[in-house]
Amino acid sequence: MNTEEECKARFQTLLEGYQGITQPKKDSLWEEVKNRYTESHRSYHNLNHLYQMLKEYDLVFPKWKDPEVALFALFYHDLIYDVTSKTNEEESAKIAEKRLSELAITQNRIGICVGHILATKSHRLGENCHPDTSYFLDIDISILGSEESKYIEYAKNIRKEYSIYSDEDYKKGRTQVLNHFIENVRLFHTDSFFDRYEMQSRHNIKNEIHSLQKGELI
Template sequence: MKIHDECRQKFESLISKFTNTNQVLDDSLWKEIETRYSEPHRFYHNLNHIYQMLGEFDNTKMKLKDPEMVLFALYYHDLVYDPKSKTNEEDSAKIAEERLSELGIAKDRVGICLLHILTTKSHRLGEAHHPDTKYFLDMDLSILGSDEEEYLEYTKNIRKEYSVYSDDYRKGRIQVLHHFIETVRLFQTDDFFDQYEMRSRHNLKTEVHNLLKSELI
């Protein structure tokens, strides 16, 4: 209950800055987020993921240029999540654009939020990127640097989300992991790099090793 309540409280505090005590709108926006992130096929991309990222946000917000747009991106980046879809990020960004527009947020600021969300598709920065996007991507990947027990739980939950796949999962997951391992640095900012880089690489390589040994299926 703590996770749910804190996620809601921080979201309501965020949107209160953009609404004129419109309780109906406030309730509907949170209800949509709560419902989406509570879908039965979500084992990792749920409110627990949002809660974990909120912790990273709290430790980082003083370094952000526009923390409010990062916070909106945090809540909306996985709003649409279908393991079989290749357009989750675009679909999530589209809804975020509609909701932030309803709140009367200026288009240029909405665009910053959408940029954060869409960059999670590849986790690679384009030539034109907002300085906060680095921090947002690092928040999203910070789970990779968790301790052994938490990381194992993460891998099991990801596997549950892809339960529709059988042997193809192992091959696909290894490809994803190699994509990260071959990256020069997983974390874009020095703060996250110093805290999580070495542990993340250890976790990723261990997972690949276990998948090759068929210990994780």
């Protein structure tokens, strides 16, 4: 299966057994997800991003306390993505909340899903967050720890998403974002991801910051 087919299969399998789920309903919910993640302005936050997260999700599957809720959060966390907006996470969470309510998922579990999504705004853990949120945040940024060539591709795709901004403005904003990450004692909250990706992530980020400080795009 290609990336889209794999994402569709995982999403529709997730829906099985929930209230009111028919094949037309499955198709409708998937079309909403697919149409959002294939918007023309997305170069990184697209179906490839979901597919990458799915692979990381599977690697730590035994760790999830509520794997289904984590998977719902995975598919909905970047549903709304507008580089000029400061409320992407809130809007994505609102749609997730509505869709999960339609499936008659309990309010407690919906709250966990919303918590995962909202946490991606700062990528820091709040008080009393669900144990799965740590893993969810880590799979979301696992790309940072990829091999150098893949990281460069990721960085270039992020630049494409921010193409409405001048190089000067982008370099300034991107440097701030990267410093936000690098200033943390740990980039990854869980030992599983820390051990696997922390060193390479810091290497990649420092290289990109160095390039930006020289006035160059990676």
